Amino acid sequence: MNNIIRTEHAAKSYKTGDITTHALKDVSLEIPQGSFTCIVGPSGHGKSTLMHLIGGLDRPTDGKVYIGDTEISRISNSDLARLRGKRVGFVFQFFNLMQGLTALENIEIAMMLAGIPEREQRGRAESLLALVGLAEKAGAKPGQLSGGQQQRVAIARALANDPDILLMDEPTGNLDSVAEAEVLDLLQTLHRQGKTVVIVTHSDEVAKRAERVIRVRDGLVAHGMFLPELCSI
Numbered sequence: 001m002n003n004i005i006r007t008e009h010a011a012k013s014y015k016t017g018d019i020t021t022h023a024l025k026d027v028s029l030e031i032p033q034g035s036f037t038c039i040v041g042p043s044g045h046g047k048s049t050l051m052h053l054i055g056g057l058d059r060p061t062d063g064k065v066y067i068g069d070t071e072i073s074r075i076s077n078s079d080l081a082r083l084r085g086k087r088v089g090f091v092f093q094f095f096n097l098m099q100g101l102t103a104l105e106n107i108e109i110a111m112m113l114a115g116i117p118e119r120e121q122r123g124r125a126e127s128l129l130a131l132v133g134l135a136e137k138a139g140a141k142p143g144q145l146s147g148g149q150q151q152r153v154a155i156a157r158a159l160a161n162d163p164d165i166l167l168m169d170e171p172t173g174n175l176d177s178v179a180e181a182e183v184l185d186l187l188q189t190l191h192r193q194g195k196t197v198v199i200v201t202h203s204d205e206v207a208k209r210a211e212r213v214i215r216v217r218d219g220l221v222a223h224g225m226f227l228p229e230l231c232s233i
Contacts, residue, residue, distance in 0.1 A: 003066075004164060004196050005031035005054050010063035010073075012049050023049040025219040027063070031198060031212075033164070036191045038207040039200045041216035048169055050216060051200045055167045056084045067165070085114050089158030093170035095150045097142040103129060103153045104138040110160040128156040132186055148179025152186060165196045172206060184209050 012024040024046045031037050031054075041047045052058040053065050056072045065073040067087055072080055097106050107125040116124070129135050132152040142150050151171060158166060166187070172180040188209060191197045199206060207213050215222040 002033045003030040004033040004068060005029075005198070006066040007054065007060075008064040008066075010053055010060040010065055012046075012053060012058070013061045022219055024053070024060075024221075027221045029214060029221055031196065033196055034191075034194055035212055036188070036197045036210050037199070037212040037214060038210040039198065039214045039216060040202065040204065040207050043202060045217050046219040047200050047202075047216040050221070051167060051169055051198070054198070055088050055090060055165075056080050057090075085161060087163050088165045088167055089161070089163040091151070091154050091158050091166065091168040091171045093173040095142065095147075095154045095174075097150055097153060097157075099142050102139050102141055103134060103145065103156075106142075106153055107157045107160055110157045114161040116161065124160070125156075128159055129153070131159070132156045133182075146179065147175050148182050151175065151179070151183050155183070155186060155190075159190075163195075165198065166190065167198050167200075169200045170202070171199060172201070172203070180206075 007027050007029050010024060010027045011022070014021045014023060027050065039047045039050060049058070053060055056067070060073050063073070064071050067083065070083060072083060075083070098109065101109065104125050107128055108121045111121045111124065112118070126135065126138065129138055132155055134149060134152055134156070137145060137149060142153070145153065155166070172183055175183065184206065187197050187199070199210070201207060
């Protein structure tokens with residue numbers, strides 16, 4: 001299996017006045033294409049920083065980060081933005097839906113920003129809502145949807161440009177146990193369809209759904225491995 005994400009001795013530091021904070025320290029890891037991986041650890045220990053680096057939302061202070069064969073830590077901002085738009089779909093804890101738009105329109109606007117022709121947007125957005133089980137909610141605005149439904153719309157939006165990678169930061173953190181199970185079931189379905197799913201979470205219950213678990217503590221990483229006793233696929 002080819003690695004779709006790779007870091008080599010990646011580190012990230014932040015300086016405030018005379019104080020330097022080392023958020024990540026010498027992280028080398030590989031995430032195989034088509035895998036379901038969870039990055040777990042306590043709050044404040046570097047897992048979200050790691051997500052930002054592997055998703056190209058931030059650059060390492062030292063080391064290298066790759067998506068496929070491209071070293072994203074060194075390419076220009078414009079090239080990085082184009083690569084993110086083509087290959088990575090992001091989902092966050094707080095949904096980040098536009099409140100004045102319907103579920104369908106939230107997906108369509110993502111396609112517009114990605115440069116998908118207008119004539120293709122409506123049909124593809126409807127197909128994605130059907131994929132996440134919300135075809136009947138196309139005209140609903142976020143305030144008319146439950147938390148779990150809003151997160152499924154956010155996942156559909158992340159799929160707007162058919163990315164290789166779904167990268168998620170605490171995607172079930174604001175959901176009750178029923179909605180969490182529904183979202184995780186959907187993510188496992190997408191994984192079985194070939195998507196590379198990476199979830200950043202503090203929850204061991206979420207991690208039980210993964211094939212691989214990478215643990216982050218104090219900015220250091222314990223290498224991920226296949227964990228059949230935790231895999232419920």
